Amino acid sequence: MKTLLRIDSSFNLQDSFSRQAGDHFEQLWKTRNPEGKVVHRDLAKTIPPHLTHKVYNAFSLGTEGEHALEVSDELVSELEKADEILLGSPVYNYGVPSTLKAYIDHVIRINRTFAYDPKTYIRKGLLENKTANIIVARGGTPINGESPDGVEAYLEGILNFMGIDRVNSFSIYGTTYEGSESGLQSSKKAIKEYFKSIDHAKEEA
Ligand SMILES: Cc1cc2nc3c(=O)[nH]c(=O)nc-3n(C[C@H](O)[C@H](O)[C@H](O)COP(=O)(O)O)c2cc1C
Known part of the structure; x- marks a missing residue:
């Protein structure tokens, strides 16, 4: 049985584009995956606290189960158990919502989601064999066909850092302009095409 961990971060609970594409x-x-399990982590409903020095120090001391590590333990364990991740993010002020940044600060954790080889000091992500799908919604439009703020690249970098190398990205542009519905429709189309390509690859195998 597969598990999809769905993480939402838009504070808009009514008509958010990233949430609609996520749905x-x-x-x-x-x-x-009719037998599959979907775990919801909603960062607008349960806001992770900012990372503190005390919690950060507890990461490297490896004192698992300690009160200071409660939030990180829960969030990391959800990631470890997931086969696939769906991460929805709006762009707020050229970046991800601060709630998502706080989440990231709790899951980038030494010896749980990444580690260094003691001899070579080469870093290795520890979350292997997972696929992540990112949905990014923004009011702005692309510049020369590229993301104007680099949010997709940032999230991909974070996922890669933890060992998640298979990352699919779906971007929704122009959500605050007239005709914004077309941006949502094209992201839904891209998502449908993605699933069709998986179906096709399975048939070929
Ligand atoms: C506080 C705030 C800051 C925003 N900053 C940006 C921005 O820097 N760039 C941009 O393209 N859109 C920006 N927007 C527009 C949002 O990205 C847009 O409304 C998007 O659709 C939000 O995602 P959602 O529909 O999933 O809630 C901002 C919106 C808010 C509320």
Whole structure:
């Protein structure tokens, strides 16, 4: 049985574009994984605290189960148990919401999600064999076909750092302009195409 960990971070609980595209992804995932389990982590409903020096120090001391590590333990364990991750993020002020940044600060954790080889000091991500799917919604439009703020690249870098190398990215642009519905529709189309490509690869195998 596969597990999809769905992380949402838009504070808009009514008509968020990243959440609507996420719903579409989740629905298509469920039809392909009828026995699968979806775990929801909603960062607008349960806001992670800022990382403190005390918690950060506890990461390297490895004192698992300690009160200071409660939030990190829970969030990391959800990631470890997931086969696939769906991460929805709006762009706020050229970056991810501060709630998502706080989440990231709790899951980038030495000896749980990444480690250094004691001899070579080469870093290695510890979350292997997982696929992540990122949905980024923004009011702005692309510049020369590229993301104007680098949020997709940032999130991909974070996931890669923890060992998650398979990352699919779906971007929604122009959500604050007239005709914003077309941005949502094209991201839904891209998500549908992605699932079709997986179906096709399975048929070929
Ligand atoms: C506080 C705030 C800051 C924003 N900053 C940006 C920005 O820097 N760049 C941008 O393209 N859009 C920006 N927007 C627009 C949002 O990215 C847009 O409304 C997006 O659709 C939000 O995602 P959601 O629909 O999933 O809630 C901002 C919106 C808010 C509320």
